[in-house]
Amino acid sequence: MVHITPWACTEGLFDIAGKLLKPNGVMATYGPYAIHGEIAPESNVAFNDYLKEQDAEWGLRDIEDLEKEAKKNGLTFDAMFDMPSNNKTLVWTKNE
Template sequence: MTEPKPWLIDEAGSEARRHAPATLRNRDAIVDVLRDYLPASGTVLEIASGSGEHIVHFAQAFPHLVWQPSDCEPAALASIAAWAAQAGASNVQPPLPIDAAQPDWPIGSADAILCINMMHISPWDATLGLFKGCAQALTEEAPIILYGPYLEQGVETAASNLAFDESLKARNPAWGLRHLDAVDRVASDHGFARTSRHAMPANNLALVYRKRSA
């Protein structure tokens, strides 16, 4: 099986709208998971929205929710705005410049936070910052929903994911697939516990975390 390739915003051409090929393959599978966990109303903040294709698709699938995209890359912010404008997605807010690794996100609160395929193509500080920011922004019952490839203790890793991990580290030693138990520990440090794990296509996982009861 051909190993997956990391998609990078600065390699995607000069047009404002960028395209991440994996989006078309996984967006409907992610929608199926989101149906079980998104609130009936409120704001969903997406961290690291990338091209913006996911959030526009989700906004159409869940028109009762307000969708707040974000990213730390200027080219991504432009792409998100362009995709939202083309789709006429009135429930997608203008994208916010948020670096998950940095404190003081420019948003008051959110009723769910979604993060897709960020952890393995960012430094570990971004994962630490993600949960810290979620602890500050999320309401009590709000979920964190993550999607991407992970390494799991006691679960054999697909050969394609091992090759992917090697290719990521060759590009940047600070990147790579994260061990799920390490992610769980960071979540716990910030008051969250993993409540759900879903096996997804192409050896990915969808994970749900919620604030622990006091």
């Protein structure tokens, strides 16, 4: 959801996860992401451009920005798994 909604929705997701998850609770996000400012492969670059054409507030989010949002809400970036079609699953854990 984080790439096809405005950033405020991502802020809301992490905010509510920080409030509702119990200590050591887990949240997972799935989709394409930028990693340290880089979007790869070219198909994800094209997808990001397409999303931004649909709505300027949409687009692939950088994992670093998500980590900052997570920390503000008591969550830690725990793991990243490669998935089909150049997507990733990111795992976030609620701090104790």
